[in-house]
Amino acid sequence: xxxxxxxxxxxxxxxxxxxxxxxxxxxxxxxxxxxxxxxxxxxxxxxxxxxxxxxxxxxxxxxxxxxxxxxxxxxxxxxxxxxxxxxxxxxxxxxxxxxxxxxxxxxxxxxxxxxxxxxxxxxxxxxxxxxxxxxxxxxxxxxxxxxxxxxxxxxxxxxxxxxxxxxxxxxxxxxxxxxxxxxxxxxxxxxxxxxxxxxxxxxxxxxxxxxxxxxxxxxxxxxxxxxxxxxxxxxxxxxxxxxxxxxxxxxxxxxxxxxxxxxxxxxxxxxxxxxxxxxxxxxxxxxxxxxxxxxxxxxxxxxxxxxxxxxxxxxxxxxxxxxxxxxxxxxxxxxxxxxxxxxxxxxxxxxxxxxxxxxxxxxxxxxxxxxxxxxxxxx
Amino acid sequence: xxxxxxxxxxxxxxxxxxxxxxxxxxxxxxxxxxxxxxxxxxxxxxxxxxxxxxxxxxxxxxxxxxxxxxxxxxxxxxxxxxxxxxxxxxxxxxxxxxxxxxxxxxxxxxxxxxxxxxxxxxxxxxxxxxxxxxxxxxxxxxxxxxxxxxxxxxxxxxxxxxxxxxxxxxxxxxxxxxxxxxxxxxxxxxxxxxxxxxxxxxxxxxxxxxxxxxxxxxxxxxxxxxxxxxxxxxxxxxxxxxxxxxxxxxxxxxxxxxxxxxxxxxxxxxxxxxxxxxxxxxxxxxxxxxxxxxxxxxxxxxxxxxxxxxxxxxxxxxxxxxxxxxxxxxxxxxxxxxxxxxxxxxxxxxxxxxxxxxxxxxxxxxxxxxxxxxxxxxxxxxxxxxxxxxxxxxxx
Numbered sequence: 001x002x003x004x005x006x007x008x009x010x011x012x013x014x015x016x017x018x019x020x021x022x023x024x025x026x027x028x029x030x031x032x033x034x035x036x037x038x039x040x041x042x043x044x045x046x047x048x049x050x051x052x053x054x055x056x057x058x059x060x061x062x063x064x065x066x067x068x069x070x071x072x073x074x075x076x077x078x079x080x081x082x083x084x085x086x087x088x089x090x091x092x093x094x095x096x097x098x099x100x101x102x103x104x105x106x107x108x109x110x111x112x113x114x115x116x117x118x119x120x121x122x123x124x125x126x127x128x129x130x131x132x133x134x135x136x137x138x139x140x141x142x143x144x145x146x147x148x149x150x151x152x153x154x155x156x157x158x159x160x161x162x163x164x165x166x167x168x169x170x171x172x173x174x175x176x177x178x179x180x181x182x183x184x185x186x187x188x189x190x191x192x193x194x195x196x197x198x199x200x201x202x203x204x205x206x207x208x209x210x211x212x213x214x215x216x217x218x219x220x221x222x223x224x225x226x227x228x229x230x231x232x233x234x235x236x237x238x239x240x241x242x243x244x245x246x247x248x249x250x251x252x253x254x255x256x257x258x259x260x261x262x263x264x265x266x267x268x269x270x271x272x273x274x275x276x277x278x279x280x281x282x283x284x285x286x287x288x289x290x291x292x293x294x295x296x297x298x299x300x301x302x303x304x305x306x307x308x309x310x311x312x313x314x315x316x317x318x319x320x321x322x323x324x325x326x327x328x329x330x331x332x333x334x335x336x337x338x339x340x341x342x343x344x345x346x347x348x349x350x351x352x353x354x355x356x357x358x359x360x361x362x363x364x365x366x367x368x369x370x371x372x373x374x375x376x377x378x379x
Numbered sequence: 380x381x382x383x384x385x386x387x388x389x390x391x392x393x394x395x396x397x398x399x400x401x402x403x404x405x406x407x408x409x410x411x412x413x414x415x416x417x418x419x420x421x422x423x424x425x426x427x428x429x430x431x432x433x434x435x436x437x438x439x440x441x442x443x444x445x446x447x448x449x450x451x452x453x454x455x456x457x458x459x460x461x462x463x464x465x466x467x468x469x470x471x472x473x474x475x476x477x478x479x480x481x482x483x484x485x486x487x488x489x490x491x492x493x494x495x496x497x498x499x500x501x502x503x504x505x506x507x508x509x510x511x512x513x514x515x516x517x518x519x520x521x522x523x524x525x526x527x528x529x530x531x532x533x534x535x536x537x538x539x540x541x542x543x544x545x546x547x548x549x550x551x552x553x554x555x556x557x558x559x560x561x562x563x564x565x566x567x568x569x570x571x572x573x574x575x576x577x578x579x580x581x582x583x584x585x586x587x588x589x590x591x592x593x594x595x596x597x598x599x600x601x602x603x604x605x606x607x608x609x610x611x612x613x614x615x616x617x618x619x620x621x622x623x624x625x626x627x628x629x630x631x632x633x634x635x636x637x638x639x640x641x642x643x644x645x646x647x648x649x650x651x652x653x654x655x656x657x658x659x660x661x662x663x664x665x666x667x668x669x670x671x672x673x674x675x676x677x678x679x680x681x682x683x684x685x686x687x688x689x690x691x692x693x694x695x696x697x698x699x700x701x702x703x704x705x706x707x708x709x710x711x712x713x714x715x716x717x718x719x720x721x722x723x724x725x726x727x728x729x730x731x732x733x734x735x736x737x738x739x740x741x742x743x744x745x746x747x748x749x750x751x752x753x754x755x756x757x758x759x760x761x762x763x764x765x766x767x768x769x770x771x772x773x774x775x
Binding site for chain 1: 623
C-alpha cells in the first residue's frame with residue numbers, strides 16, 4: 001500500500017449539529033484544503049466553514065450579459081437592417097417586443113453557462129474520477145452520515161496529527177483515502193493536438209458540406225428540381241409591366257373561361273323561379289350525382305337523404321329530403337341551398353362545380369322518387 | 380437539536396419616546412397641510428387623498444398578507460419578527476377615516492359618477508351596472524369590513540398566544556390564513572379597480588389588480604424591513620436575529636422588485652402590442668409631453684436603482700443598505716401611485732407641490748403613530764409561537 005499516494009483523511013459524524021461544530025473547529029484549526037460532505041445542504045455551513053462568497057455569480061453575470069448584448073445585436077441586425085418586415089404595424093426597431101426574448105436568453109444562457117462553468121472549473125471535466133468516489137465514506141455521506149475530508153495537500157497536513165485531531169473533534173471511522181492509479185496517471189486527452197485536429201477536420205467537413213449543399217448544389221441541374229422556370233412565382237417583381245406587379249387584376253367585365261356567374265346569391269326564391277336543371281336524366285349524370293352526394297352530402301343527410309347523420313351528434317342532424325316542402329321545391333331552389341348554404345349548412349360552391357351541383361340535384365330527385373313513387377313509376 | 384434547552388429571553392421594552400413624538404409631529408403637520416390643501420384646491424387634494432388611501436392600504440393590507448403568508452406556508456424564518464408586521468397591518472383600522480374625504484369628493488374625481496355623461500357615453504353606460512354610486516358604496520364598505528375582520532382574527536389570536544402559549548393557535552391561524560388568501564386576492568383586485576382604475580373609466584387593464592398587488596407587497600415589505608432592522612439594532616426584539624434574517628428579507632424585497640417590473644412590463648407590452656385606442660391612451664398620456672420624463676424617472680427609481688442596489692448577496696445582508704433601500708422603495712411606491720393617479724388630474728403638466736408633500740407627510744405620520752400606539756399594549760415578538768426558536772436558529 002505504501003506506493004499509493006495519500007489523498008487525505010476522512011471522518012464521519014452522525015448529526016447536522018455535530019458536523020457544523022466540527023466544520024467550525026477544522027476551520028479554526030487553520031486547515032484550508034478540506035471539504036464537508038452531507039446528504040443534503042445543511043443550513044449555516046457557509047459561515048461554519050468560513051467560506052468566501054462563490055465566484056460563480058460573476059461567471060453567470062458575464063455570460064448572461066454577453067448573451068443579452070449578442071441577442072440584442074442579432075435581433076437589431078435581423079429586424080431593422082438585414083430583413084426589415086413590418087409586423088403588426090410596429091416600427092422596425094420595436095424594443096418592447098424584444099424584451100421578453102432578451103430576458104429569456106439572459107436567464108437561459110446564464111443558468112446553462114453557470115452549470116457548465118461549475119462542471120468544467122470545479123469538477124475539472126472531462127475528468128470523471130475523484131479519489132473519494134467508490135469509497136465507504138462517500139457511500140455513508142450520500143445516505144445518512146455527515147463527513148469531513150482533509151486533503152494531504154494542506155500545508156498543515158501530517159498523518160498522525162490529522163488522525164488525532166479528527167478523533168479529538170469526535171469523528172468516527174477515521175480512514176485514509178488514496179489516489180487510484182488511473183487518477184494519478186490521468187491526462188486530459190481533450191487538449192491533445194491529435195484530438196483537436198480531428199475536431200477541426202470534422203467541423204470543417206460538416207460545415208463545408210452544408211454550405212456546398214445549401215448554396216451551390218441546390219442551384220445545379222437536376223438538384224434545383226425545376227425551380228428555374230419561365231414563369232412568375234408569387235410576389236416576384238415583373239420586368240414587363242410598368243408598375244412592377246407580376247399579379248394582374250382582370251380587365252373590367254371579363255369572365256374566366258367556363259365560369260357562369262351566379263346571380264341569385266341571397267335570393268333563393270329568385271333562383272328557384274329562374275333556374276332550370278340543364279342536365280338530362282342519364283345514367284352518367286345520375287352516377288356522377290350519386291358519387292358526389294355520397295362524398296359531400298351523405299355524412300350529414302344520410303345515404304338516402306333521411307337526415308340520419310353518420311356524425312353521431314357532433315353536428316346537428318338536418319331535416320329529411322322527403323318532406324312535403326323539399327319535394328315541392330324546384331331544382332333551382334335546391335341549387336340556391338348548395339350555393340349559399342342554409343341554416344347551419346355552409347355553402348358547397350367550392351367543393352362542387354356547376355355540373356356536379358346539378359347532378360347531385362338529379363340524384364336527390366331520384367332518392368325522393370324512391371320513397372314517394374308516382375303511380376306511373378310502377379308500370 | 381439543542382433548541383429545546385434554550386430559553387427565549389424577552390422582556391417588553393418601550394419604544395424610544397422620540398419615535399412617538401416624531402409620529403405626532405408628522406401627523407399634525409400632515410393634517411394641517413392636508414386641511415389647508417382641501418381648502419385651497421379640493422379636487423387636487425381629493426386625488427392626493429386617493430394616493431394616500433391606496434398607499435396606506437398597501438402598507439396595512441400588504442403586511443397582513445405577509446403575516447398570512449407565513450401562517451399558510453408554515454415559514455419559520457420570519458416568526459421572530461412577525462409581530463412587527465402584525466403591528467404595521469393595524470394601519471387597516473384607520474383606512475375608513477382616510478377614505479371618507481375621497482368618498483365625499485367622488486363626484487369631483489370619478490368621471491363615471493356624472494349621470495348625464497354616462498347616459499350619452501356608450502362605453503360608460505355599459506359599465507354602469509358596476510360603476511354606480513350605490514354598488515361602489517357597498518363594495519368599499521365590504522372591503523373595509525372584510526379587511527378588519529381578518530385583521531382582528533389573524534393578529535388577535537397571535538397576541539393571545541403570547542400568554543396562552545397554545546400550539547393549536549398556530550394551526551388555527553394557518554386555517555384563517557387559507558380563507559384570507561382568496562378574500563385578499565379578490566378584494567385587493569377590486570379595490571384597486573374601484574379607487575384607481577375607475578379614475579379613467581374608459582380605460583381597462585386586466586392585470587391592474589396584480590400590478591397593484593406587486594407594489595403593495597414591496598411597499599409593506601420595505602416598511603417591515605426597515606422597522607425590523609431598526610428595532611433589532613435598538614435591541615427591542617429577541618436576541619439572535621441577524622444577517623440570515625436580513626438576507627431573507629432583502630431577497631424577498633429583491634424578488635418582488637423583479638415581480639413588480641415583470642408585471643408592469645407585461646401590462647405595458649400587451650397594450651403596446653394590441654394597440655387598441657381605448658387602451659393605449661392611458662400609456663400615451665404618461666409617455667408623451669411633460670409626463671414622459673416622469674415615466675423614465677419612474678422606471679429608474681422603481682426598478683433600476685433597487686435592482687442593482689440589492690443584486691449582490693452581501694448587499695442583502697448589509698443592514699445599512701437595506702434600511703436605505705427600504706425607505707427608497709417606500710417612496711418609490713408612493714411615486715408609483717402618483718404616476719397612476721395624477722396624470723388623470725393634470726394631463727397637461729406635472730403637479731408636485733406642497734399639497735403632495737403634505738399628504739406624504741401625513742401618510743408617514745399615520746403609519747408611525749398607529750405603530751407606536753399599537754405597540755404600547757403588545758409584545759414586539761410573538762413569544763408564544765412554537766416556531767419562534769426555530770426562527771431564531773434559522774441559518775442560510
